[in-house]
Amino acid sequence: MKNKKNIKEINTFKETRDEIVLKTIELIKIPSVNSKPTKKRPFGKGIDDALKYILTLCNDLGFRTKYIDGYCGFAEIGEGKEMLGILVHLDVVPEGQGWSYPPFGAEIHDGKIYGRGATDNKGPIIAAIYAMKSVLDSKMKLNKRVRIIFGTDEERKREGIKYYLKKEKEPTLSFTPDAVYPVINCEKGNMIFKIKRKFIKNENEKELKVIYIKGGTRANIVSDYCETLIEIKSEKLISQIDKKLKEYLLKTGCNIKMNVNKRNITLKSFGVSAHGAYPLAGENAISNLLLFLNSIKDLDGEIKSFINFYSKHINHEYSGHSLGCNLKDNVSGDLILNVGCVNVNTHKGELLINIRYPVRYTSTVVYNCMENVLKQYGLKIEEIKDSKPLYMSEDNYLVKKLMKVYSQIMGNNMKPKTINGGTYARTMNNTVAFGPIFPGKDAHIHEKNENIVIKDLLLNYKIFKEVIKEICS
Numbered sequence: 001m002k003n004k005k006n007i008k009e010i011n012t013f014k015e016t017r018d019e020i021v022l023k024t025i026e027l028i029k030i031p032s033v034n035s036k037p038t039k040k041r042p043f044g045k046g047i048d049d050a051l052k053y054i055l056t057l058c059n060d061l062g063f064r065t066k067y068i069d070g071y072c073g074f075a076e077i078g079e080g081k082e083m084l085g086i087l088v089h090l091d092v093v094p095e096g097q098g099w100s101y102p103p104f105g106a107e108i109h110d111g112k113i114y115g116r117g118a119t120d121n122k123g124p125i126i127a128a129i130y131a132m133k134s135v136l137d138s139k140m141k142l143n144k145r146v147r148i149i150f151g152t153d154e155e156r157k158r159e160g161i162k163y164y165l166k167k168e169k170e171p172t173l174s175f176t177p178d179a180v181y182p183v184i185n186c187e188k189g190n191m192i193f194k195i196k197r198k199f200i201k202n203e204n205e206k207e208l209k210v211i212y213i214k215g216g217t218r219a220n221i222v223s224d225y226c227e228t229l230i231e232i233k234s235e236k237l238i239s240q241i242d243k244k245l246k247e248y249l250l251k252t253g254c255n256i257k258m259n260v261n262k263r264n265i266t267l268k269s270f271g272v273s274a275h276g277a278y279p280l281a282g283e284n285a286i287s288n289l290l291l292f293l294n295s296i297k298d299l300d301g302e303i304k305s306f307i308n309f310y311s312k313h314i315n316h317e318y319s320g321h322s323l324g325c326n327l328k329d330n331v332s333g334d335l336i337l338n339v340g341c342v343n344v345n346t347h348k349g350e351l352l353i354n355i356r357y358p359v360r361y362t363s364t365v366v367y368n369c370m371e372n373v374l375k376q377y378g379l380k381i382e383e384i385k386d387s388k389p390l391y392m393s394e395d396n397y398l399v400k401k402l403m404k405v406y407s408q409i410m411g412n413n414m415k416p417k418t419i420n421g422g423t424y425a426r427t428m429n430n431t432v433a434f435g436p437i438f439p440g441k442d443a444h445i446h447e448k449n450e451n452i453v454i455k456d457l458l459l460n461y462k463i464f465k466e467v468i469k470e471i472c473s
């Protein structure tokens with residue numbers, strides 16, 4: 001027979017479980033998609049409603065709370081100079097189409113709560129709040145404050161956290177449950193830039209003239225489409241190009257279609273889209289087309305040189321080897337390069353490139369490594385973005401503590417992770433991503449039918465609770 005204490009504990013857990021599910025549902029039902037800003041609501045009504053809802057909840061639970069000018073907010077328990085931060089975000093990406101259940105309905109089916117933001121990031125927010133509440137109720141003496149910080153613009157420019165850092169104290173150390181388990185201790189640097197040159201001469205005497213080459217939508221996506229328009233002087237060239245194309249397709253297996261309209265040839269190249277952090281998973285339509293064009297002899301001189309550069313120094317490589325920037329280190333591995341867009345016309349040639357560089361390097365080193373090759377072709381760099389790498393060693397206090405709790409609860413001995421992408425952790429110092437998605441699980445983040453498995457939601461609660469106890473006592 002169960003004794004009284006056990007029954008009390010079980011009942012408390014049942015109540016907590018029901019509360020966590022209920023509050024997650026309520027929060028999902030607030031459609032906190034970025035919308036038209038007003039003076040008091042910099043990210044629109046939905047996000048402001050979610051921020052006020054969550055601060056009211058935390059206040060009711062007995063936390064100290066602060067609403068910071070509509071940009072962000074926090075809720076806090078405990079005393080002490082030092083502070084453990086839990087960084088989360090209330091905004092969600094737009095719902096998109098094709099859902100099996102209403103995206104802001106938060107319906108439960110097969111043990112999962114369905115809704116936009118269920119895993120990214122609302123379920124984990126509620127799990128973290130109730131973890132704090134449980135520690136607060138236990139009357140345990142904490143040697144640090146625990147502060148949950150509510151970001152509001154993670155999915156766009158992360159302005160909410162930038163505002164927080166201007167106005168408030170940065171926690172001593174933090175984790176953000178906005179990625180996957182176990183701990184991500186290594187996030188590669190992420191730079192975006194253009195390689196470009198102007199075309200000055202107009203070589204009309206050539207048999208073939210490239211009017212444009214256009215492909216790709218974003219730097220960090222492997223392009224699945226690219227097309228070019230070529231003007232020819234004499235029609236006899238059509239059959240030559242057609243023959244060459246057939247040979248090329250046979251040899252490479254890629255998919256390029258040719259349309260002829262009098263003296264205009266259009267070539268349409270089809271590839272397979274993928275995330276720029278993992279370009280091997282896709283097939284770059286730009287590379288396929290430019291490598292074919294490189295095999296045609298009679299192109300204009302300057303465009304020819306641009307295409308020649310591509311073929312010699314980029315080709316199908318993802319490592320940056322022939323560009324001279326194939327950097328690697330022993331903690332995060334190889335540099336990864338993705339050509340996201342091409343934009344060529346009779347006046348200029350441009351490539352938009354995304355590089356994920358190893359954590360022990362900087363973007364300046366990467367640029368310097370490419371300099372020699374680019375000079376030979378008269379190419380210039382236009383820097384667009386650099387998000388610096390994140391790295392904490394496996395011996396780091398925070399990494400060790402988080403791994404310890406994870407291993408204890410999950411009963412396995414995993415190693416911290418390296419990723420090519422970036423997480424919310426980069427917005428603050430001494431912060432790592434930790435959860436909420438368990439290895440091998442798919443929560444359909446940013447897709448239709450996003451959900452959170454209720455069991456996983458409660459497991460997150462349990463893990464966060466132990467993390468607070470481990471780090472703050």
Ligand SMILES: [Zn+2]
Binds near residue numbers: 121154
């Ligand atoms: Zn997120």
